[in-house]
Amino acid sequence: MGTRGKLVAAVVVACAYLAAVVLALAFVAGAGLEGQDRAVVDALLDRRLGALVMVFCFACVFMFLMLRAAHGFLVQPLARAAEEAVAMVEQPATRLGLHGSGELQALAVAVNRLADQRQRHDAEIETRVRAANAAADADRNRFAVLMSELAQGVIVCNMDGRVLLYNRRARALFAGSSAQGMAALGLGRSIYGLFDRHLIGYALEHIEARGGGHRHFVSVTEAGRLLRVLVAPIPEAGGDAADAGKPRCSGYMTMIEDMTESFDSESARDQLLQDLTESSRGPVGSLRAAAETLHDYGDMSAEERQRFLAVVRDEAERIALRVEAAARSFAAVLKSRWPLEEMLGADLLTAARRRIAERCEIPVSLEEVDAGLWLKVDGFSLLQAMSYFALRLHDEYGIRELRLRLTRDGEMACLDLIWSGVFMSTETVMNWELDPMNLSGETSPLTVRDIVERNGGEVWFQRDHAAYRAYFRFLLPAFSGQGGSAPLLATVDSRPEFYDFDLFRDEETDLALEDRLLAQLSYTVFDTETTGLNPSEGDEIIQIGAVRIVNRRLLRHEAYEQLIDPQRSLPAASVKIHGIGADMLAGQPSIGQVLPIFRAFVADTVLVAHNAAFDMRFLELKEAATGVRFDRPVLDTFLLSAVLFPNQETHRLEAIAERLGVSVLGRHTAVGDAIVTAEVFLKMLPLLAEKGIRSLGEARAASEKTFHARIRY
Amino acid sequence: MATKILIADDEPNIVISLEFLLKREGYEVVVAHDGVQALAQVRAERPDLAILDVMMPNRNGFEVCQDLRQDPEFKTMRIMMLTAKGRDTEVSKGLALGADVYMTKPFATRDLLAKVKALLERA
Numbered sequence: 001m002g003t004r005g006k007l008v009a010a011v012v013v014a015c016a017y018l019a020a021v022v023l024a025l026a027f028v029a030g031a032g033l034e035g036q037d038r039a040v041v042d043a044l045l046d047r048r049l050g051a052l053v054m055v056f057c058f059a060c061v062f063m064f065l066m067l068r069a070a071h072g073f074l075v076q077p078l079a080r081a082a083e084e085a086v087a088m089v090e091q092p093a094t095r096l097g098l099h100g101s102g103e104l105q106a107l108a109v110a111v112n113r114l115a116d117q118r119q120r121h122d123a124e125i126e127t128r129v130r131a132a133n134a135a136a137d138a139d140r141n142r143f144a145v146l147m148s149e150l151a152q153g154v155i156v157c158n159m160d161g162r163v164l165l166y167n168r169r170a171r172a173l174f175a176g177s178s179a180q181g182m183a184a185l186g187l188g189r190s191i192y193g194l195f196d197r198h199l200i201g202y203a204l205e206h207i208e209a210r211g212g213g214h215r216h217f218v219s220v221t222e223a224g225r226l227l228r229v230l231v232a233p234i235p236e237a238g239g240d241a242a243d244a245g246k247p248r249c250s251g252y253m254t255m256i257e258d259m260t261e262s263f264d265s266e267s268a269r270d271q272l273l274q275d276l277t278e279s280s281r282g283p284v285g286s287l288r289a290a291a292e293t294l295h296d297y298g299d300m301s302a303e304e305r306q307r308f309l310a311v312v313r314d315e316a317e318r319i320a321l322r323v324e325a326a327a328r329s330f331a332a333v334l335k336s337r338w339p340l341e342e343m344l345g346a347d348l349l350t351a352a353r354r355r356i357a358e359r360c361e362i363p364v365s366l367e368e369v370d371a372g373l374w375l376k377v378d379g380f381s382l383l384q385a386m387s388y389f390a391l392r393l394h395d396e397y398g399i400r401e402l403r404l405r406l407t408r409d410g411e412m413a414c415l416d417l418i419w420s421g422v423f424m425s426t427e428t429v430m431n432w433e434l435d436p437m438n439l440s441g442e443t444s445p446l447t448v449r450d451i452v453e454r455n456g457g458e459v460w461f462q463r464d465h466a467a468y469r470a471y472f473r474f475l476l477p478a479f480s481g482q483g484g485s486a487p488l489l490a491t492v493d494s495r496p497e498f499y500d501f502d503l504f505r506d507e508e509t510d511l512a513l514e515d516r517l518l519a520q521l522s523y524t525v526f527d528t529e530t531t532g533l534n535p536s537e538g539d540e541i542i543q544i545g546a547v548r549i550v551n552r553r554l555l556r557h558e559a560y561e562q563l564i565d566p567q568r569s570l571p572a573a574s575v576k577i578h579g580i581g582a583d584m585l586a587g588q589p590s591i592g593q594v595l596p597i598f599r600a601f602v603a604d605t606v607l608v609a610h611n612a613a614f615d616m617r618f619l620e621l622k623e624a625a626t627g628v629r630f631d632r633p634v635l636d637t638f639l640l641s642a643v644l645f646p647n648q649e650t651h652r653l654e655a656i657a658e659r660l661g662v663s664v665l666g667r668h669t670a671v672g673d674a675i676v677t678a679e680v681f682l683k684m685l686p687l688l689a690e691k692g693i694r695s696l697g698e699a700r701a702a703s704e705k706t707f708h709a710r711i712r713y
Numbered sequence: 714m715a716t717k718i719l720i721a722d723d724e725p726n727i728v729i730s731l732e733f734l735l736k737r738e739g740y741e742v743v744v745a746h747d748g749v750q751a752l753a754q755v756r757a758e759r760p761d762l763a764i765l766d767v768m769m770p771n772r773n774g775f776e777v778c779q780d781l782r783q784d785p786e787f788k789t790m791r792i793m794m795l796t797a798k799g800r801d802t803e804v805s806k807g808l809a810l811g812a813d814v815y816m817t818k819p820f821a822t823r824d825l826l827a828k829v830k831a832l833l834e835r836a
Contacts, residue, residue, distance in 0.1 A: 281797035282724055282768075285818030289730035292822040297737060304733070311726045412805065426779050458802035460775075462809060473809070475802050 003079050007071045014063045022056060077104050085111065092119045153256035156234070159249060161191045161200070173256055174221060186558045188522045188550035190604070191254070195219050195229065202351070202380050203231040204252065209347060216341065217380055218259075230255040276326050280319060287315035342479045345373040345406045345413055348382065353404060355383050356390045359439065364390075367405040373413055376479035381451045382415075385459075388437040388448060389417055389472055397422045405471075412457075413478040420469035429461040429472075513606075513633065514697035518685055521696060523549040523635075524602040525678035527670045528615045529578040531566050535618045540566035541591060542580055544598055545670025547678050548605065552685070554678050560601050561671045563588040578669070595619070595628040602632060606696065610653045610677045612636035633696060637681050639703035644687050646706075656680050715741040716833055717758060721751035721777065722766040722795065727818075731764065734822055735829070748772025752780060755787065762833060765812075767796040767803070775810055782811035791832045795820075 033041060045052075077100025088094040095115060096108040147154060153170030157163055166185060174185045174194060184193045191200070196219065203215040214232035221227060233249040290311040294300075300308075346369050353364045393399040403418040433448045452459045457476040464470065513521075526546035532539035546560040563580065565588040575581060609615045612634050619630045641651040645659065657664050657676055660683040664676055688694070693702050718740045720731050728744055735742050743758045745751040749771040755763055763781070767774035774794055781787040792814075794807045799817040807815045814828050 278798045281799065281818040282727070285795075285797070285820065286724060286726035286730065288819040289727060289734070289822050289825075293730050293733055296822065297733075300733075307729060308733075311729055315726055409805070412801065426776070426783070430776070456802075458800075458806045460806050460810065475805055 003071065003075050006075070007068060010067050010071075011064045014067060015060045018056070018059055018063065073100055074104070076100070081108055081111075088115055092122060151257075153254075155185070155191060155194075155254045155256070156251060157191045157254070158251040161197070163187055163189050163191055164251065170256060173225065173227065173258055184600075186548060186550075187555060188548075194221075195254070199229075199380060200231060200252075200254075202383070204233065205351070206343075206347070206379070207231070207233060218378070225258055226260045228257045228259045230257075272326055275322065280322060283315045283318045283322070286311060287319070290315070341379065342374055342376050343379055345369070345375050345415070345478075346371050348375060348377070348379050349404050349406055349415075351379065352383055352386050356387050356402065359387050360391045360394045362390060362394050362400065362402055364402045364404060367403045367418065369404075369406045370408050370413075373406060373408050374479040375413055376477050377455045377457075378451075381446070382455060382474070382476075384437060384439065384446075385448045385451045385474075386415075386417055388439055389432065391439060392432055393419060397424060408478060409475070411478055413476045415474040415476055416471040417474075418469060418471040420467070423463060423470055426461060433459060514700075515695050517694055518688065518696060518699055519552055519694075522551075522605045523608045523678075523681070524605040524632075525549060525608040525674050525681060526560075526602075526615065527609060527673035527677060528618060529580060529670050530618065531568065531574050532571055533614075535614075535621050538568065539618075540564075540568055541618050542566050542570070542585055543578070543670040544594065545672070545674045546598070546601060547671065547674050549608075549678055549682065552682065554675070554682060556675065559671050559674075560598070561669075562594050562598070564591050564594050565589065566591075591622055592626045595622060595626045599628045599630065602630070605632065607632050607634045608677065608681050609634070609636060610673070610680075611638045633700065635681070635696075635699055636703060637677055637684065639706050640681070640684050640688065640699065642706040643693070643702045644684060644691070653677065653680070660684070715739065716762070717741045717743065717760040718829070719743045719745060719751065719754050719758065719760040719763040721745040721748070721754070721763065721769065721774070723747055723769050724766070727766075727795075730822070731825075734826060738826060738829075740829075748774070748777045751777050755781060755790070760790070762791040762793060762829065764793045764795060764829075767794060767798065767807070775806065778807070778812055779810045791835075793828065793832065 030038075030041060080099060081096050081104065084094060084096045088096070092115065095112045098105045098108055147165075147167040150167060150169055153173045154165070154167045155163055155170050156165040163186065166187075171185060199217050199219060203217055206215050207213055212233075214230055216228060216230050219227045219229055231252055231254050233252045236248040236250040290308045294305065294308045294312070349366055349369055353366060356362060356364045390399075390402055393402070399419045399422060401419065403416075405414070405416040405418060407414045407416075433452075436447055448459060452474065455476055457474055459472060459474050461472055462470065524546050525548075526544060528541045528545075529543040530539050530541050542564050544560070544562050544564065548555045548558045563585055565585045567590060570580075570582045570585070607616075607630065613636065616630070616634060623629055637653070637656065638651050641648070641656045645651070645656075648655070648659070653673065653676060654664055656662075657680055660680055662676060662679045662683060688699060688702075691702075693699050716739075718735055720728055720735070720742060721744075722728050722731070723746050732742050732744060743754050743760060745754045747770045751763070751765065751769070752772070754760075763777075765774040765777055769777075772780075774796070778792055778794065781790065781792065792812045794812040794815045795818060796803060796807070796815070797818045804815050804817075813832055816825065816828065
């Protein structure tokens with residue numbers, strides 16, 4: 001009811017009240033009047049009725065005027081003020097007008113002051129937020145520039161080894177933009193596709209044992225590049241620095257350097273040095289012996305003298321040629337080293353003991369350990385070598401117990417792998433040194449000899465007849481001096497300032513895939529172009545395009561696109577659709593070559609396609625021939641559209657894109673369609689959530705219920 | 714009976730000098746040109762001292778040395794190793810495998826003769 005309505009109602013009520021009062025007075029005055037009295041009153045009323053009604057009417061009019069004045073003075077200004085206050089919520093610049101009574105005006109002034117204050121606060125907060133955002137953007141830009149300009153590759157992972165960040169250089173190191181490289185390095189992918197899980201595990205264990213710092217290891221890429229990798233744990237944000245206990249880690253960073261060239265040049269330099277020293281020793285030895293003999297035995301016969309002079313001439317010439325050759329090939333060489341690290345010998349033994357016990361299931365005990373002995377070695381490769389020997393001893397000679405011993409021998413350290421009871425021929429064991437190591441299915445191109453040489457040591461097999469036992473002795477360079485390099489991150493007392501993305505949160509990986517939330521899964525959205533629509537009648541895939549979605553982000557730069565030679569004719573009708581001519585397909589790989597790579601690209605993701613049944617049918621039909629099985633769960637945007645918009649006539653990709661406000665560019669290239677499909681899919685996620693479809697299992701169940709799910713190819 | 718010494722080296726130019734020197738010192742000298750030949754010569758000629766080069770074809774000096782030391786018959790035979798590799802680790806390996814003396818090329822002929830003499834005079 002408006003204020004006017006209220007006014008009318010108030011007037012009516014007031015007049016009615018007045019009438020009621022007059023009637024009540026008349027009743028009280030008239031009650032109990034008898035006979036003559038009553039006649040007098042009646043006569044009086046009859047005569048004065050007109051005047052009485054007049055008085056009553058005047059009273060009513062007066063009431064109306066009074067009420068109207070009060071309404072104008074009190075109620076109306078209040079209603080206006082209320083409206084103005086509502087407007088003020090939306091428009092902070094609006095103020096209440098000063099109307100009505102003095103009390104009301106005082107209230108309006110107070111409200112206006114509150115509004116002023118609020119406006120000032122808002123402005124202040126906005127300024128601060130803007131400054132903070134600007135600072136954050138600047139940090140982020142600086143960080144991005146730093147990352148992209150770094151000469152080293154950087155990959156950051158969470159503790160599960162999922163890649164959270166990588167830079168351009170890292171991507172270039174891992175096969176650039178090739179399909180294999182894409183399959184190996186990407187956000188959300190496992191870093192263990194790039195590096196041996198044990199290498200990283202070993203590095204992290206070692207860092208933990210030392211209470212911080214970083215560690216290097218060497219790895220080789222598929223393409224044969226030799227990489228030097230630094231691993232450093234990333235302390236958990238908000239961790240209490242004062243807590244002297246173990247700092248908790250939220251992930252780790254790897255910095256990668258390509259040392260192929262420097263290593264090659266170092267090998268070349270080593271070779272040169274060896275040429276100049278070791279292989280000169282023989283000729284110099286012969287020369288010296290001959291010269292000294294000539295000098296010391298002047299009484300020799302002329303014929304003997306001639307023989308010795310010939311030796312001198314021959315050997316001098318050989319040495320001259322060798323020096324000449326060395327000088328020629330002594331090109332400028334870069335200084336680089338194998339990552340030999342100082343480590344406490346006892347640490348290496350403890351690690352070896354655990355590793356051998358785990359790998360070979362042989363009990364290992366420590367015998368005599370020089371606790372103060374530091375080594376300068378590549379610990380990981382040495383562990384590999386020891387485990388390899390242990391495994392062969394166990395497998396081939398049934399050795400059931402091993403002992404480890406570490407003693408000092410001058411500048412060298414003796415690391416012994418000891419067993420008792422069984423002796424084998426020296427020749428057998430010498431061959432172990434030269435076989436490529438094979439450790440429970442993992443074959444290394446290196447031999448134990450390679451490893452020992454890399455570590456600047458020697459290895460041999462020795463018997464201890466008295467104690468009825470035998471051992472392998474690794475003679476390794478000891479390291480004198482202070483042990484260990486300074487920890488890099490151990491003393492970091494605040495989180496790194498340049499980096500604050502929400503990347504390290506734990507995923508609910510314990511849940512079964514079906515129960516995981518759609519928003520948290522990683523997807524490969526793909527599309528194929530084909531020679532026709534009938535896969536079971538010989539139509540073939542001629543192009544696959546795919547993009548990835550990780551953490552609800554479409555990763556356009558991690559796209560995959562591949563043309564495929566269908567090894568059959570190309571119908572003209574299909575060329576009109578996809579515009580791919582036979583000339584473009586000549587020389588492209590076959591489906592059998594492509595599918596294993598594509599399979600690696602989609603690893604650990606959920607597949608998404610528009611009308612997926614069609615694309616999946618093509619892939620299924622190739623399963624027998626290629627042996628490549630696509631068994632990841634599949635979502636279909638066609639069916640999801642039917643779930644979301646059951647009353648629409650069409651669920652074509654263009655129609656859905658238009659409905660969801662996705663612009664369509666580059667249709668009918670496989671990657672173009674994959675991108676549109678991915679964008680559509682991302683728009684669908686919140687709509688599905690509104691319908692209570694949140695998990696993968698729910699989405700699949702809802703899809704299957706739609707009518708369209710019955711289409712078969 | 715003259716003291717017999719085996720020289721096992723595949724490098725003829727050093728053999729010339731060693732053979733001449735040792736003969737002049739009054740030793741009887743037997744020569745082998747690789748590892749297999751050296752083992753055969755030791756068994757056939759039973760020398761008092763074997764001078765083994767490390768880098769030899771077929772079987773290297775380390776292997777010959779280790780084989781000989783496993784045979785109780787040659788447990789006490791003197792063995793001197795000559796090598797063109799001078800690394801400490803190799804010296805240690807040679808001595809660990811049973812060589813009595815380890816000499817690195819190039820060596821002084823006088824030193825060599827003195828070492829041979831000392832070895833043979835040792836009881």
